[in-house]
Amino acid sequence: MTTRRGTHAVAVAAALAAAAGACAQGGRAPERHEIEIRAFVFTPAAQAARPGDTLVFVNHDPVPHTATAVDGAWDTGAIPANGTRAVAVPAKGGGAYRCAIHPTMTGRIDPPK
Amino acid sequence: MNRSTRTLALAALAPALLVAACKKDSDANGGATDTTAVAAPTPAPTPAPTDTTAAAPSGTVSDAQIAAIVLAANTVDSTAGALAQQKSANADVKKFGQTMVTDHGGVNKQAVALAGRLNLKPEENPTSTQLTQGGEQSRTQLNGLSGAAFDRAYIDHEVEYHQTVLDAIDKTLIPNAQNADLKALLQQTRPAVAAHLEMAKGLQTKLQGS
Numbered sequence: 001m002t003t004r005r006g007t008h009a010v011a012v013a014a015a016l017a018a019a020a021g022a023c024a025q026g027g028r029a030p031e032r033h034e035i036e037i038r039a040f041v042f043t044p045a046a047q048a049a050r051p052g053d054t055l056v057f058v059n060h061d062p063v064p065h066t067a068t069a070v071d072g073a074w075d076t077g078a079i080p081a082n083g084t085r086a087v088a089v090p091a092k093g094g095g096a097y098r099c100a101i102h103p104t105m106t107g108r109i110d111p112p113k
Numbered sequence: 114m115n116r117s118t119r120t121l122a123l124a125a126l127a128p129a130l131l132v133a134a135c136k137k138d139s140d141a142n143g144g145a146t147d148t149t150a151v152a153a154p155t156p157a158p159t160p161a162p163t164d165t166t167a168a169a170p171s172g173t174v175s176d177a178q179i180a181a182i183v184l185a186a187n188t189v190d191s192t193a194g195a196l197a198q199q200k201s202a203n204a205d206v207k208k209f210g211q212t213m214v215t216d217h218g219g220v221n222k223q224a225v226a227l228a229g230r231l232n233l234k235p236e237e238n239p240t241s242t243q244l245t246q247g248g249e250q251s252r253t254q255l256n257g258l259s260g261a262a263f264d265r266a267y268i269d270h271e272v273e274y275h276q277t278v279l280d281a282i283d284k285t286l287i288p289n290a291q292n293a294d295l296k297a298l299l300q301q302t303r304p305a306v307a308a309h310l311e312m313a314k315g316l317q318t319k320l321q322g323s
Contacts, residue, residue, distance in 0.1 A: 039301070039303075039304040040304040040305065040307070040308045041304070061301065061304070061305070062219050062220050062222075062223045062298075062301055062302065062305070063215065063216040063219040063220065063305055064215060064219065081219050081223070101212055101215070102212070102308050102312065103312070104308050104311050104312060104315075105308070
């Protein structure tokens with residue numbers, strides 16, 4: 001019984017999260033956007049994404065990087081060499097970001113036009 | 114001779130040592146003209162231990178020698194970064210030192226793994242030896258400094274060192290690498306060195322203004 005109640009709770013929570021995401025997206029399903037890090041460059045340098053979308057950073061370099069919002073709203077943390085990290089676009093949007101380790105690397109998350 | 118004068122004297126001596134090394138290589142290569150000699154480093158506001166910048170390789174180098182140069186270059190700068198972490202009180206300089214330790218350590222890890230896969234035994238050569246010895250001399254000189262003087266000397270050195278390594282990658286290491294994977298590693302490493310150079314230049318400017 002406890003297990004069933006727990007299962008129901010998880011299902012309800014997931015449904016609520018999905019509904020909240022859908023609301024933030026204006027009814028559309030969240031999207032996944034892959035941003036590659038290669039040769040100390042984020043590609044694409046400017047990615048269109050909505051709040052609730054997932055940004056997946058793929059690091060092809062031999063050294064760790066981060067993708068860190070300039071305003072501090074989001075941060076992947078260290079993305080190891082040849083590693084991957086995902087982060088959700090917050091409600092107020094992604095904005096400008098950079099690598100906290102190598103500040104010469106910059107990118108932007110913009111709302112879709 | 115005070116420290117600054119001595120350091121500048123070392124810097125002035127370095128190109129001469131390099132020319133001698135180049136001539137030896139050139140003779141061994143049938144007298145082919147070597148165009149990869151490194152120019153004397155640009156004078157910096159605070160004289161830095163610049164002797165390691167004399168170590169740009171010249172002429173033809175084998176893959177085994179390139180592997181040894183890559184390992185030496187990364188080890189020297191990683192060690193200097195560790196010293197900066199230990200000695201500097203400046204948060205930016207400490208962070209830069211940490212990045213050098215992490216990045217050059219990461220590249221060396223990949224280089225060692227690649228050498229193992231290729232069954233390539235790194236072969237010490239005049240350039241790798243100069244890099245290692247120059248790194249030891251720089252460490253000794255930096256150890257004698259403290260505070261802002263240390264920070265400026267370390268960052269000045271980092272600017273010159275990364276510029277020299279970048280030139281070596283472009284003019285000698287990538288063109289001479291025979292194995293495709295080794296060439297790819299060098300090409301992958303180049304942006305890291307270029308980014309480090311820009312970061313060091315930014316810090317150099319910041320320190321000059323402080």
